[in-house]
Amino acid sequence: MLKIYLDYAATTPIDPKALKAMTPYLKKDFGNASSIHNFGQKALSAIDEARVSVADFLGCQPQEVYFTASATEANNLALQGVIKALAKENKRPHIITSCIEHHAVSETVKHLQKQGAETTFVSVDKEGIISLSELKKAIKENTVLVSVIYANNEIGTIQPIAEIAKILKNRGRKIYFHTDAVQAVNYLDCNVEKLGVDLLTLSSHKIYGPKGVGALYVKKGTPIEPLIFGGGHERGLRSGTENVPGIVGLGSAIKEIQNPKTKIHNIKIKQLRNKIIKQVPKLIPRVKLNGSAVQRLPNNANFSFEGVEGEALVVALDQKGIAVSTGSACSSRTLEASHVLLALGLPEEEAHGSLRISLGKYTTGKEIDKFLKVLPPVVARLREISGYKKNA
Numbered sequence: 447m448l449k450i451y452l453d454y455a456a457t458t459p460i461d462p463k464a465l466k467a468m469t470p471y472l473k474k475d476f477g478n479a480s481s482i483h484n485f486g487q488k489a490l491s492a493i494d495e496a497r498v499s500v501a502d503f504l505g506c507q508p509q510e511v512y513f514t515a516s517a518t519e520a521n522n523l524a525l526q527g528v529i530k531a532l533a534k535e536n537k538r539p540h541i542i543t544s545c546i547e548h549h550a551v552s553e554t555v556k557h558l559q560k561q562g563a564e565t566t567f568v569s570v571d572k573e574g575i576i577s578l579s580e581l582k583k584a585i586k587e588n589t590v591l592v593s594v595i596y597a598n599n600e601i602g603t604i605q606p607i608a609e610i611a612k613i614l615k616n617r618g619r620k621i622y623f624h625t626d627a628v629q630a631v632n633y634l635d636c637n638v639e640k641l642g643v644d645l646l647t648l649s650s651h652k653i654y655g656p657k658g659v660g661a662l663y664v665k666k667g668t669p670i671e672p673l674i675f676g677g678g679h680e681r682g683l684r685s686g687t688e689n690v691p692g693i694v695g696l697g698s699a700i701k702e703i704q705n706p707k708t709k710i711h712n713i714k715i716k717q718l719r720n721k722i723i724k725q726v727p728k729l730i731p732r733v734k735l736n737g738s739a740v741q742r743l744p745n746n747a748n749f750s751f752e753g754v755e756g757e758a759l760v761v762a763l764d765q766k767g768i769a770v771s772t773g774s775a776c777s778s779r780t781l782e783a784s785h786v787l788l789a790l791g792l793p794e795e796e797a798h799g800s801l802r803i804s805l806g807k808y809t810t811g812k813e814i815d816k817f818l819k820v821l822p823p824v825v826a827r828l829r830e831i832s833g834y835k836k837n838a
């Protein structure tokens with residue numbers, strides 16, 4: 447059976463160049479980057495090189511890039527690390543975030559709330575764009591940190607990060623600004639100066655690099671304390687022997703994004719995604735596109751089908767060889783309705799019934815045609831099974 451992968455927002459296959467770059471560090475150049483001998487020094491220069499590649503992409507200094515074992519860890523380090531550093535001077539620091547963050551941010555903010563921080567979750571409009579007026583109103587004397595996702599993992603909505611940065615500036619005291627750019631890196635400008643952020647998170651396995659590697663940009667001068675203690679790796683901020691092959695893979699993958707070919711891939715991805723957005727409502731009645739039609743990642747489509755459970759749809763499509771998702775892969779094993787879709791104002795049944803289709807650079811027109819052929823009868827069959835009546 448032909449297998450079609452349309453879940454690139456969950457993870458991406460590794461780019462052959464990244465794999466090739468990594469391989470020596472899994473084999474003959476296996477040294478520990480902390481060792482003084484030649485094996486160690488080779489590993490250290492490979493990490494340094496990858497750090498320069500990430501810094502070039504972000505438009506920052508290499509010393510402002512810290513490698514972690516995941517974006518989840520980078521988000522934790524950004525939020526917990528800054529609050530820990532500021533706690534000495536601020537007994538009840540206030541954190542502002544959006545209500546459509548990835549769990550790696552929202553759960554960390556909730557944890558900090560339990561530890562005594564004050565928190566505000568700013569709402570979004572029905573397209574998933576954060577309310578800037580609500581954000582402005584939420585700022586208080588004790589607001590020290592704001593974290594807003596650059597592009598949402600479920601509905602692909604892009605947030606006005608640079609505008610938010612402007613709002614946070616010139617308040618008479620510093621409010622640190624973090625963005626989770628995990629889903630944005632492949633498609634959007636992530637220059638940290640232009641965005642105006644102090645901290646930015648990215649993940650290797652969403653950009654055709656290996657799993658188990660993330661990076662955090664921390665602007666020079668940002669107060670931040672480590673969460674993990676040990677040998678003082680990553681200039682004391684993240685102890686633990688570096689994942690040299692993984693970091694090299696991330697470095698190669700991020701370089702590849704700057705390859706002019708990526709622009710061409712992204713145009714093709716957008717055309718194919720647009721075909722899905724145009725065709726699905728024509729082929730299937732009672733379907734709704736979730737998120738913004740305009741402020742949206744080019745590889746994302748997210749629909750709610752009346753009378754159909756998202757999980758049932760994912761399983762039925764999987765049986766036909768098509769891999770899609772109900773939303774965030776990291777949490778889609780829970781049967782809770784998506785907090786992102788609920789935040790858009792969708793009723794609980796619709797927030798359960800969503801389907802995320804996310805394309806990538808290996809997606810072909812033939813695959814999309816097949817998907818568009820398979821989907822309508824699958825939805826019709828599930829509606830029949832569930833006893834869904836059009837006008838009920």
Ligand code: PLP
Pocket residue numbers: 455456515516517518519548550595597598599626627628629649650651659660774775776
């Ligand atoms: N943030 C966003 C927006 C994501 O989509 C994901 C993964 O789905 C993460 C964070 C977590 O990334 P990682 O798998 O590297 O921990």
